Amino acid sequence: MARLVTEWVNVTGDISIIARESGEVWFHTPRGTKENVDPFATPMTGVGAMGSTVGLLDGAINLGFAGIEKRLARPDPTLVGYIVALAGAYHTSVDTPRNLRRAAGRFNELGRPEVAAYLEERAREETGHDRLALKDLRALGVPGERLVASFIPEGIKPLCKRFDDLCVQDYPIGCIGYSYCLERIAALKQETDIEKVQAMCPDDVDATRFLRSHSSLGSEATHVEETIEFVASLPANDRIKVVQETYESSLILAEGYNHELLKSEAEMLEELEQALGEALPYRHSSYLSHGEKRGARPAA
Ligand SMILES: [Fe+2]
Ligand SMILES: [Fe+2]
Numbered sequence: 001m002a003r004l005v006t007e008w009v010n011v012t013g014d015i016s017i018i019a020r021e022s023g024e025v026w027f028h029t030p031r032g033t034k035e036n037v038d039p040f041a042t043p044m045t046g047v048g049a050m051g052s053t054v055g056l057l058d059g060a061i062n063l064g065f066a067g068i069e070k071r072l073a074r075p076d077p078t079l080v081g082y083i084v085a086l087a088g089a090y091h092t093s094v095d096t097p098r099n100l101r102r103a104a105g106r107f108n109e110l111g112r113p114e115v116a117a118y119l120e121e122r123a124r125e126e127t128g129h130d131r132l133a134l135k136d137l138r139a140l141g142v143p144g145e146r147l148v149a150s151f152i153p154e155g156i157k158p159l160c161k162r163f164d165d166l167c168v169q170d171y172p173i174g175c176i177g178y179s180y181c182l183e184r185i186a187a188l189k190q191e192t193d194i195e196k197v198q199a200m201c202p203d204d205v206d207a208t209r210f211l212r213s214h215s216s217l218g219s220e221a222t223h224v225e226e227t228i229e230f231v232a233s234l235p236a237n238d239r240i241k242v243v244q245e246t247y248e249s250s251l252i253l254a255e256g257y258n259h260e261l262l263k264s265e266a267e268m269l270e271e272l273e274q275a276l277g278e279a280l281p282y283r284h285s286s287y288l289s290h291g292e293k294r295g296a297r298p299a300a
Pocket of ligand 1: 093126129214
């Protein structure tokens with residue numbers, strides 16, 4: 001019987017993630033002694049397998065979020081917070097196809113057509129997702145184009161910059177780690193999460209297009225599966241870089257999301273209204289009144 005694959009990656013100075021094909025994952029702090037040479041002290045060189053690669057990728061995300069665990073904000077969801085989230089969703093989607101194509105072009109130059117083909121396919125799949133967020137905003141009576149032109153949530157800026165930077169690197173393999181991080185977290189959203197948002201929205205308003213497609217119900221779950229399969233097929237050096245970037249991206253994402261979640265509803269409302277130069281049809285935790293649904297129509 002073939003031996004089960006074990007993979008490992010050092011993600012920070014003293015922590016490595018070790019994952020077995022059977023699904024076991026653990027965090028390892030190298031403690032080399034004279035008698036006991038640490039087998040994980042040198043980078044892995046072997047082949048990957050889906051069972052162990054997913055352990056490394058998800059281990060990297062868990063480790064990234066562990067840093068903010070005690071500070072994690074858990075506010076009650078509000079429509080105002082949801083509008084901010086949609087503006088953030090727009091900004092994390094709008095440049096994705098262009099960025100991925102740029103990275104794909106670089107892999108073609110490097111003689112790695114299989115990586116280029118994977119990235120081009122992802123670029124196709126992600127095309128138009130920014131429009132979903134804009135339609136959701138419009139459905140809520142918010143002039144989406146105008147809002148996103150002058151407003152990007154503070155916590156989302158470093159995330160967008162990270163992706164831009166990764167895609168223009170000489171060897172842009174890290175963009176796969178970034179994308180995995182975002183898609184994996186989106187795919188955790190369940191039907192009940194979407195129902196909660198729907199319950200906050202005015203009757204007859206469908207403002208969950210982006211959320212549905214970026215949840216366990218939409219294409220995100222398939223994207224995650226495909227990425228795991230692709231990463232597992234990469235050479236060890238690439239798998240190491242992808243997992244390290246998944247960790248770095250999850251640190252930025254955890255801090256950024258938390259920064260936004262810690263804001264009060266009044267603070268968020270003020271930011272939105274300042275960007276728009278006009279009042280929103282929402283005041284604290286409520287929709288003005290169902291008779292006054294300014295512009296709240298189902299999006300075309
Ligand atoms: Fe997307
Ligand atoms: Fe996706």
